[in-house]
Amino acid sequence: MDKEKISHEELEEKTYKLKAIADPTRIQILYLLRDGEQCVCKIYESLEKPQSTISNHLNILKKARLLNWRKEGTWIYYKLKNDSILNLIDNLNEKESLANNIYYNEIESEIKVDTLVNSISEEVKIVSKENFDNCSNLKYEEESPISSCCGGNRDDYSKVKNPKISTKTMSYEMLNEFKSIATNLGAVEFGYTKLSDDLILENGKLDVTLKNAIVFTMELDEDIIKTEAGEIAKNLSDDFYLKFSKLSYKLSDVLREKGYKTEVITPNGDLVDLSMLGEDADIGYRGKSGLLISPKMGTKFKVAAILTEIENLPFSNKHSYSWIREYCELCNKCIKECPEGALVKNGNNVEFLKDKCIGCSDGCTICIDQCSFYNKDYNNLKAKFDIINEF
Ligand code: SF4
Ligand code: SF4
Helix, strand or coil, X not given: CCHHHCCHHHHHHHHHHHHHHCCHHHHHHHHHHHHCCEEHHXXXXXXXXXXXXXXXXXXXXXXXXXXXXXXXXXXXXXXXXCCHHHHHHHCCHHHHHHHHHHHHXXXXXXXXXXXXXXXXXXXXXXXXXXXXXXXXXXXXXXXXXXXXXXXXXXXXXXXXXXXXXXXXXXXXXXXXXXXXXXXXXXEEEEEEEECCHHHECHHHCCCCCCCEEEEEEEECCHHHHHCCCCHHHHHHHHHHHHHHHHHHHHHHHHHHHCCCCEEXXXXXXXXXXXXXXXXXXXXXXEXXXXXXXXXXXXXXXXXXXXXXXXXXCCCCCXXXXXXXXXXXXXXXXXXXXXXXXXXXXXXXXXEECCCCCCHHHHCCCHHHHCCCCCCCCHHXXXXXXXXXXXX
């Protein structure tokens, strides 16, 4: 095919399809359908995963127009729309097995986290974000229990205990090694700040004792944002929070192995105000929606943190992105678009009515994707804002 003639829409469509297959469970489903149509009951039986999880995956494949389906009685039958997708996956085998061999072997033989730190080698560098999905399935296989906060749980997934005597300094090289590991496992941005007491929420009053914070972010999956609020969106969102929580505990283990005492602040956001912590760490600035907005990812991410006693982290003492709030004064879109009236203008401030918000209960992401910073070029917005401000 002449590359020049591929339209933007076609490219978008292909990208969407590739993203839809980029998941081990979804690839398993596609392989299950290799020999023809299957009842959803057979798919449930073969994959031995919760039905809600499999339904989510099927839904993603359906939305990417990779599957046909029909209803018969109470059951739904699925088949591949076109089995050329399996040829594509088959042809990826060589690369997949390279990454899988390296990473699965590490997981299965329970090589200590220390190995990761000491050998930030080619092996670790090969581990991609996608492979971390496999890692989380294999190593931390518990399911998310249901509770009221986003992501549903506050379980401790630590594999390494806190050291009795804590190391209080970290070299520049070691911090960079840590960031490399974190990046390879799916973290995107990093910042450092001292946690002030006023950011500790009611639930965190007894749990949070360490004060030097390593703050990091993880990109939200497009699927979560594109799925309308409801059960499927909630399940996708819960899966994301669980994945990010496990990443946070894994990184905390990396530090504990090196002699650092840690406490994990998971992205569920019920212990510490993570948007404010991210703002203090200068990762971004809070918009009127209360979400942290960063130059790199707009609103498409969540925040977590590891608290430590490390005294020489490069703590931020500035707010480089405070103009974002000035931009918000001209915008107010999140307030207008919130379907539940959970964001209420109150003079120059915005009151967030937690009881009305269906972000956690139904996976609503409207204030994320309706924000002017969602999927936009930050520098472009800033330039336009500066021009408006000149007049
Ligand atoms: S998540 Fe939905 S309900 Fe909650 S504030 Fe945002 S738009 Fe409103
Ligand atoms: S939608 Fe507008 S007002 Fe709301 S956070 Fe985004 S930029 Fe600010």
